[in-house]
Amino acid sequence: MDTAWIGVIGGLCGSVAGIAVSTLNNRDQLKKEREARIWDAKRISEEREMKQRSDMFKVYNAFLNEDGNFQYVRENEDQRFKNFDRDRYKQVMRPLLIPDLHLLSNDVFKLVRKLDSYTYDDLNYIDHEEWYNDMANIYGELVMAIEKEYDQKL
Known part of the structure; x- marks a missing residue:
């Protein structure tokens, strides 16, 4: 075989080997970057949830x-x-709850809104004692729902 052909074949083999090594290296680097992004997103999400x-x-x-x-x-x-x-x-109590209503759990949120609507709407009640009794019952449910949140935390 001619020495020129040996040089060409050697050059091609070297190029193919270089491309293969480069491709494997890039694939490995992309995998590591993807894992780092996923880990970072998970960490940020956990920090945000913990703060909330x-x-x-x-x-x-x-x-x-x-x-x-x-x-x-x-x-x-x-x-x-x-x-x-x-x-x-x-x-x-209402000024303590309403500004941060978006932070409350869904159950507590619903009870706060329900109590809030009862607090301002006495049109459906003929007897005020019954109206105040219903508000007291909702308030009791609200206290229990908040205490339940503490039980779930532990």
Whole structure:
């Protein structure tokens, strides 16, 4: 065989080997970068979720602190109905919950909205005692739902 052909074949073999090694190296590098991006996205997502849960529990802590400092639900004298301190709820408790409503769990969110609608709408009730009793019951459900969130956390 001619020496020129040997040089050409050697050059082609060297090129093919270089392309193969380069391709394998690039594929390995892309795999590592993809894994790093996935890990980074997962870490960011976990940090965001942890911050949101932390903020949610700050709202719950403020709610439970106020609930512990003031009695919102009292028994009536005849003990047929419960009495709910609607004015205090509107002045103190509602401002704790409404600004961070988007942070609350779905169950707590629904109960807050339900209590909020009852607080401002007395058109469906002929008897105010019944209206206040329903608000007291919803408030009790709200406290239990928030306490359930703490149980789920642990």
